[in-house]
Amino acid sequence: MVFIFVFIIMSFAIGLIAYMYKLAHSDQVLYQEISFANFPDSFGEVKLFFISDIHRRLLSEDIVSEVKGKVDLVIIGGDLLEKRVPIERVEQNIKSLTEIGPTYFVWGNNDYEINPRLLDAVLLKYGVKILDNTAVSFESEEGDRFVLLGIDDISRKRARLDLALQDAGPGGFKVLVSHDPKIQKQIKREDQISLVLSGHTHGGQIRIFGFGPYEIGKLKRTGETAILVSNGYGTTSLPLRLGASPETHVITLKRK
Numbered sequence: 001m002v003f004i005f006v007f008i009i010m011s012f013a014i015g016l017i018a019y020m021y022k023l024a025h026s027d028q029v030l031y032q033e034i035s036f037a038n039f040p041d042s043f044g045e046v047k048l049f050f051i052s053d054i055h056r057r058l059l060s061e062d063i064v065s066e067v068k069g070k071v072d073l074v075i076i077g078g079d080l081l082e083k084r085v086p087i088e089r090v091e092q093n094i095k096s097l098t099e100i101g102p103t104y105f106v107w108g109n110n111d112y113e114i115n116p117r118l119l120d121a122v123l124l125k126y127g128v129k130i131l132d133n134t135a136v137s138f139e140s141e142e143g144d145r146f147v148l149l150g151i152d153d154i155s156r157k158r159a160r161l162d163l164a165l166q167d168a169g170p171g172g173f174k175v176l177v178s179h180d181p182k183i184q185k186q187i188k189r190e191d192q193i194s195l196v197l198s199g200h201t202h203g204g205q206i207r208i209f210g211f212g213p214y215e216i217g218k219l220k221r222t223g224e225t226a227i228l229v230s231n232g233y234g235t236t237s238l239p240l241r242l243g244a245s246p247e248t249h250v251i252t253l254k255r256k
Contacts, residue, residue, distance in 0.1 A: 016242075017240065019242075020206070020240035020241055020242050021239060021240055023240075023241045023242065023245060023246075024235050024239050024240050024241040024246065025057070025239070025246075026245065026246060027060045027062055027063050027246070027248075028245055028246060028247045028248065029063060029066055029067060029247075029248050029249070029250055030247050030248070030249050030250070031249075031250050031252075032219060032228070032249060032250070032251050032252070033251075033252045033254065034195065034219070034226050034228075034251060034252070034253055034254075035253075035254050035255060035256035036173070036194050036195075036226070036253065036254075036255065036256055037255070037256045038173060038194060039173055039194075039253060039254055039255040039256070040140060040142075040144035040145075040146070040173055040255070041144075041255055042140035042141065042142040042144045043140055043144060043146055043173075044254070045252050045253065045254045046072055046073070046146060046252075046253045046254075047070060047071040047072050047073075047250060047251065047252050047253075048071060048072065048073050048074075048075055048175075048197075048249075048250070048251045048253070049067050049070075049071040049073070049074045049075065049100055049101065049248070049249070049250055049251075050075045050077060050197050050228070050230065050248065050249040050251055051074075051075075051076060051077065051097070051230075051233055051248045051249070052076065052077030052078055052079060052108070052179065052197075052198070052199025052200070052230050052232045052233065053077070053078070053079040053108070053199045053200065053202060053230070053232025053233055053234050053236075054076075054079065054080050054081070054093055054232075054233050054234045055079055055081065055082050055085070055110065055232075055233075055234030055235060055236055056081075056082065056085050056089075056234055056235070056239070057093075057233055057234040057235075058089060058092065058093065059092075059093045059096045059097065059233070061096075063248060064096050064097075064099060064100060067100055067248075067250055068099065068100050068101075070250065071100060071101050071250060072101060072102075073101055073102055073103075073104065073148070074097050074098070074100050074101045074102065074103040074104070075103075075104050075105075075148075075177055075197060076097065076103065076104065076105040076106070076128075077106060077108070077177055077178075077179055077197055077198060077199040077200075077230065077232075078105075078106050078107055078108025078109075078110075078111060078153070078179030078180075078199060078200070079108035079109070079110045079111060079179065079199065079200070079232070079234075079236075080093065080094070080105070080108070080111055080119065081110065081111060081113070081114065081119070082110040082113050082236060083110075083113040083114065085114075087114070087118055087119075087122065090119065090122060091122045091125075091126075094122055094123065094126050094128060095126060097128075098126045098127065098128060102129075103126070103127070103128045103129070104128070104129045104130075104131055104136070104148060104150065104177070105123060105128050105129070105130050105131065105150075106130075106131050106132070106150040106151065106152070106177045106178065106179055107130075107132060107152050107153045107158070107179065108153060108179035108180075108199070108200065109153050109155045109156065109179065109180070109200070110236070111153070112153065112156060130150075131148065131149065131150020131151075131164070131177060132150065132151075132152045132158075133150075133151050133152050133158075133159070133160040133161075133163040133164050133167075134149075134150065134163070134164060134167045135147055135148060135149040135150070135164050135165075135167040135168035135169075136148050137168065137169070137172060144172075144173075145171060145172030145173065146172065146173050146175075147168045147169075147172040147173065147174045147175070148175050148177065149164040149165065149167070149168050149174060149175065149176045149177065149193075150164065150176070150177040150178070151164050151176070151177075151178050151183060153179060153180065154178070154179070154180040154182055154183060155180060159178070159180075159183065159186075161176075161183065161186050161187070161191075164176070165191055171192075173194055173253075174191070174192055174193045174194055174195075175193075175194065175195045175196075175197065175253075176193045176195070176196045176197070177196075177197045177198075178196065178197075178198050179198065179199060179200050180198060180200045181196070181198035181199075181200060181201065181227065181229045183196065183198070184196065184222065184227060187225060189223065189224070193225055194224070194225060194226065195225070195226045195227075195228070195253070196225060196226070196227045196228070197228050197230075197251075198227070198228070198229045198230070199229070199230045199231075199232045200229075200232075201214035201215065201217070201229060201231075201232075202214070202231060202232045202235065202236065202241075202244060203215070203216045203217040203230075203231030203232070203244030203245075204216060204243070204244050205235060205236070205238075205240075205241055205242075205244055206238070206240060206241065206242045206243070206244070207242055207243030207244050208242070208243075210243060212243065212244065215229070216231070216243070216244055217229050217230045217231035217232075217244070217247065228249070228251070230247055230248075230249060231244050231245060231246060231247045232246065232247070233246050233247070233248055234246070
Protein backbone atom coordinates (compact mmCIF):
# COMPACT_ATOMS: atom_id res chain seq x y z
CA MET A 1 0.00 0.00 0.00
CA VAL A 2 2.82 2.38 0.90
CA PHE A 3 4.59 1.50 -2.35
CA ILE A 4 1.48 2.31 -4.38
CA PHE A 5 1.07 5.64 -2.59
CA VAL A 6 4.72 6.55 -3.20
CA PHE A 7 4.40 5.50 -6.85
CA ILE A 8 1.33 7.71 -7.31
CA ILE A 9 3.07 10.71 -5.69
CA MET A 10 6.20 10.23 -7.80
CA SER A 11 4.18 9.84 -10.99
CA PHE A 12 2.27 13.01 -10.22
CA ALA A 13 5.49 14.92 -9.49
CA ILE A 14 7.15 13.74 -12.71
CA GLY A 15 4.04 14.55 -14.71
CA LEU A 16 3.82 18.02 -13.17
CA ILE A 17 7.46 18.79 -13.89
CA ALA A 18 7.05 17.58 -17.47
CA TYR A 19 4.00 19.82 -17.87
CA MET A 20 5.84 22.82 -16.37
CA TYR A 21 8.79 22.25 -18.70
CA LYS A 22 6.53 21.96 -21.74
CA LEU A 23 4.64 25.11 -20.76
CA ALA A 24 7.89 27.04 -20.28
CA HIS A 25 8.92 26.20 -23.84
CA SER A 26 5.59 26.92 -25.49
CA ASP A 27 4.97 29.80 -27.88
CA GLN A 28 2.23 32.40 -27.73
CA VAL A 29 1.56 35.66 -29.53
CA LEU A 30 -1.01 37.87 -27.82
CA TYR A 31 -2.79 40.29 -30.15
CA GLN A 32 -3.81 43.40 -28.25
CA GLU A 33 -5.44 46.64 -29.39
CA ILE A 34 -5.01 49.76 -27.27
CA SER A 35 -6.80 52.97 -28.17
CA PHE A 36 -5.93 56.46 -27.00
CA ALA A 37 -7.77 59.75 -27.26
CA ASN A 38 -4.47 61.49 -28.06
CA PHE A 39 -3.18 59.07 -30.70
CA PRO A 40 -2.47 61.06 -33.89
CA ASP A 41 -4.95 60.39 -36.69
CA SER A 42 -2.23 60.84 -39.27
CA PHE A 43 -0.50 57.62 -38.17
CA GLY A 44 -3.65 55.53 -38.62
CA GLU A 45 -2.46 52.49 -36.65
CA VAL A 46 1.01 51.59 -35.38
CA LYS A 47 1.75 47.92 -34.76
CA LEU A 48 4.50 46.86 -32.35
CA PHE A 49 5.99 43.43 -31.73
CA PHE A 50 7.10 43.35 -28.10
CA ILE A 51 9.22 40.60 -26.57
CA SER A 52 11.09 40.57 -23.28
CA ASP A 53 13.05 38.15 -21.09
CA ILE A 54 14.28 35.70 -23.71
CA HIS A 55 17.06 34.52 -21.37
CA ARG A 56 18.14 31.01 -22.46
CA ARG A 57 15.47 30.38 -25.10
CA LEU A 58 15.89 30.30 -28.86
CA LEU A 59 13.17 32.29 -30.57
CA SER A 60 10.74 30.02 -32.38
CA GLU A 61 10.66 30.22 -36.17
CA ASP A 62 6.88 29.86 -35.91
CA ILE A 63 6.63 33.16 -34.04
CA VAL A 64 8.88 34.92 -36.55
CA SER A 65 6.78 33.59 -39.44
CA GLU A 66 3.54 34.55 -37.72
CA VAL A 67 4.38 38.20 -37.12
CA LYS A 68 6.74 38.99 -40.00
CA GLY A 69 5.22 41.59 -42.28
CA LYS A 70 2.49 42.44 -39.77
CA VAL A 71 4.26 44.99 -37.54
CA ASP A 72 6.00 48.34 -37.93
CA LEU A 73 8.54 48.07 -35.11
CA VAL A 74 10.14 45.35 -32.99
CA ILE A 75 10.86 46.16 -29.35
CA ILE A 76 13.08 44.02 -27.11
CA GLY A 77 12.29 44.75 -23.47
CA GLY A 78 15.56 43.57 -21.97
CA ASP A 79 17.10 40.31 -20.70
CA LEU A 80 18.08 38.98 -24.10
CA LEU A 81 20.40 36.70 -22.19
CA GLU A 82 21.82 35.72 -18.83
CA LYS A 83 25.09 34.28 -17.60
CA ARG A 84 26.35 31.25 -19.54
CA VAL A 85 24.09 31.81 -22.55
CA PRO A 86 26.29 31.37 -25.65
CA ILE A 87 26.67 34.61 -27.58
CA GLU A 88 26.00 32.61 -30.75
CA ARG A 89 22.47 31.87 -29.50
CA VAL A 90 21.96 35.53 -28.66
CA GLU A 91 23.10 36.49 -32.15
CA GLN A 92 20.68 34.01 -33.70
CA ASN A 93 17.80 35.54 -31.72
CA ILE A 94 18.78 39.07 -32.70
CA LYS A 95 19.06 38.05 -36.36
CA SER A 96 15.56 36.51 -36.22
CA LEU A 97 14.05 39.59 -34.59
CA THR A 98 15.60 42.01 -37.08
CA GLU A 99 14.07 39.95 -39.91
CA ILE A 100 10.65 40.96 -38.55
CA GLY A 101 11.25 44.70 -38.72
CA PRO A 102 13.28 47.68 -37.42
CA THR A 103 14.39 46.66 -33.94
CA TYR A 104 14.88 48.62 -30.70
CA PHE A 105 16.37 47.37 -27.43
CA VAL A 106 16.54 48.37 -23.77
CA TRP A 107 18.92 46.86 -21.24
CA GLY A 108 17.68 44.48 -18.56
CA ASN A 109 19.44 43.44 -15.37
CA ASN A 110 20.57 40.06 -16.73
CA ASP A 111 22.03 41.59 -19.88
CA TYR A 112 24.87 42.90 -17.72
CA GLU A 113 25.89 39.37 -16.63
CA ILE A 114 28.27 39.23 -19.59
CA ASN A 115 30.63 41.86 -20.93
CA PRO A 116 28.20 44.51 -22.28
CA ARG A 117 30.57 45.21 -25.17
CA LEU A 118 29.91 41.71 -26.55
CA LEU A 119 26.16 42.35 -26.68
CA ASP A 120 26.73 45.89 -27.98
CA ALA A 121 28.74 44.48 -30.88
CA VAL A 122 26.06 41.99 -31.91
CA LEU A 123 23.30 44.59 -31.67
CA LEU A 124 25.37 46.99 -33.78
CA LYS A 125 26.08 44.26 -36.34
CA TYR A 126 22.35 43.81 -37.01
CA GLY A 127 21.44 47.48 -36.85
CA VAL A 128 19.50 47.30 -33.59
CA LYS A 129 18.97 50.72 -31.99
CA ILE A 130 19.76 50.76 -28.27
CA LEU A 131 17.53 53.05 -26.23
CA ASP A 132 19.64 53.75 -23.16
CA ASN A 133 17.99 56.80 -21.60
CA THR A 134 17.34 58.07 -25.11
CA ALA A 135 14.44 58.45 -27.53
CA VAL A 136 13.70 58.13 -31.22
CA SER A 137 11.00 60.11 -32.99
CA PHE A 138 8.93 59.29 -36.07
CA GLU A 139 7.08 62.07 -37.90
CA SER A 140 4.05 61.77 -40.15
CA GLU A 141 3.54 63.83 -43.30
CA GLU A 142 1.20 66.07 -41.29
CA GLY A 143 3.94 66.75 -38.73
CA ASP A 144 2.60 64.57 -35.90
CA ARG A 145 5.20 62.73 -33.84
CA PHE A 146 5.34 59.16 -32.50
CA VAL A 147 8.10 58.97 -29.88
CA LEU A 148 9.70 55.80 -28.56
CA LEU A 149 11.68 56.25 -25.33
CA GLY A 150 13.82 53.67 -23.54
CA ILE A 151 15.63 53.67 -20.23
CA ASP A 152 18.56 51.66 -18.93
CA ASP A 153 18.26 49.14 -16.10
CA ILE A 154 16.72 50.39 -12.86
CA SER A 155 18.26 47.79 -10.54
CA ARG A 156 21.77 48.91 -11.47
CA LYS A 157 20.78 52.55 -10.96
CA ARG A 158 21.41 53.31 -14.63
CA ALA A 159 17.87 54.48 -15.43
CA ARG A 160 17.48 58.18 -16.28
CA LEU A 161 13.94 58.88 -17.33
CA ASP A 162 14.70 62.59 -17.24
CA LEU A 163 17.34 62.20 -19.96
CA ALA A 164 15.03 60.11 -22.14
CA LEU A 165 12.29 62.73 -21.82
CA GLN A 166 14.76 65.49 -22.62
CA ASP A 167 15.85 63.59 -25.73
CA ALA A 168 12.19 63.07 -26.72
CA GLY A 169 11.45 66.78 -26.62
CA PRO A 170 8.05 68.36 -26.10
CA GLY A 171 4.82 66.93 -27.47
CA GLY A 172 4.31 63.78 -29.48
CA PHE A 173 2.64 60.48 -28.62
CA LYS A 174 5.07 58.83 -26.20
CA VAL A 175 5.72 55.12 -25.63
CA LEU A 176 8.22 54.27 -22.89
CA VAL A 177 10.09 50.97 -22.75
CA SER A 178 11.55 49.94 -19.39
CA HIS A 179 12.65 46.41 -18.54
CA ASP A 180 11.52 46.86 -14.95
CA PRO A 181 7.92 48.00 -14.40
CA LYS A 182 8.98 49.88 -11.26
CA ILE A 183 9.50 52.86 -13.56
CA GLN A 184 5.78 53.51 -13.05
CA LYS A 185 6.60 55.17 -9.74
CA GLN A 186 8.72 57.81 -11.49
CA ILE A 187 6.25 58.82 -14.19
CA LYS A 188 4.48 62.13 -13.73
CA ARG A 189 1.35 63.32 -15.47
CA GLU A 190 3.23 66.16 -17.12
CA ASP A 191 5.57 63.62 -18.77
CA GLN A 192 2.65 62.76 -21.08
CA ILE A 193 3.66 59.12 -21.48
CA SER A 194 0.75 57.25 -23.02
CA LEU A 195 2.08 53.67 -22.91
CA VAL A 196 4.69 51.79 -20.89
CA LEU A 197 6.07 48.41 -22.00
CA SER A 198 7.85 46.26 -19.41
CA GLY A 199 8.78 42.69 -18.51
CA HIS A 200 11.19 41.44 -15.82
CA THR A 201 8.65 39.76 -13.52
CA HIS A 202 7.94 36.68 -15.69
CA GLY A 203 4.40 36.89 -14.32
CA GLY A 204 5.73 35.16 -11.22
CA GLN A 205 6.92 32.26 -13.46
CA ILE A 206 5.68 29.58 -11.04
CA ARG A 207 2.33 30.34 -9.46
CA ILE A 208 0.86 27.99 -6.87
CA PHE A 209 -2.95 28.13 -6.71
CA GLY A 210 -2.76 31.46 -8.49
CA PHE A 211 -0.19 32.95 -6.12
CA GLY A 212 3.33 33.95 -7.13
CA PRO A 213 6.16 36.32 -6.22
CA TYR A 214 4.89 38.83 -8.80
CA GLU A 215 1.57 39.66 -10.42
CA ILE A 216 0.60 37.82 -13.56
CA GLY A 217 1.38 39.82 -16.68
CA LYS A 218 -1.39 42.18 -17.70
CA LEU A 219 -2.43 45.38 -19.41
CA LYS A 220 -3.83 48.04 -17.11
CA ARG A 221 -4.41 51.78 -17.08
CA THR A 222 -3.21 54.25 -14.50
CA GLY A 223 -4.74 57.63 -15.18
CA GLU A 224 -3.95 58.51 -18.78
CA THR A 225 -1.16 55.92 -19.09
CA ALA A 226 -1.60 52.32 -20.26
CA ILE A 227 0.93 49.89 -18.77
CA LEU A 228 1.70 46.48 -20.24
CA VAL A 229 3.77 44.11 -18.08
CA SER A 230 4.59 40.94 -20.01
CA ASN A 231 5.08 37.43 -18.64
CA GLY A 232 8.11 37.36 -20.94
CA TYR A 233 9.31 34.63 -23.27
CA GLY A 234 11.95 32.76 -21.31
CA THR A 235 12.64 31.64 -17.75
CA THR A 236 15.32 32.20 -15.16
CA SER A 237 16.75 29.89 -12.47
CA LEU A 238 14.52 26.94 -13.47
CA PRO A 239 13.32 26.16 -17.02
CA LEU A 240 9.80 25.71 -15.67
CA ARG A 241 6.53 27.66 -15.60
CA LEU A 242 3.20 27.15 -13.90
CA GLY A 243 0.20 29.44 -14.16
CA ALA A 244 2.18 32.07 -16.10
CA SER A 245 2.49 31.13 -19.76
CA PRO A 246 5.28 32.62 -21.86
CA GLU A 247 4.09 35.36 -24.17
CA THR A 248 5.05 37.76 -26.91
CA HIS A 249 2.85 40.59 -28.10
CA VAL A 250 1.56 42.25 -31.24
CA ILE A 251 0.21 45.58 -30.02
CA THR A 252 -1.94 47.76 -32.26
CA LEU A 253 -2.05 51.41 -31.23
CA LYS A 254 -4.85 53.55 -32.62
CA ARG A 255 -7.07 56.51 -31.88
CA LYS A 256 -10.06 56.08 -29.57
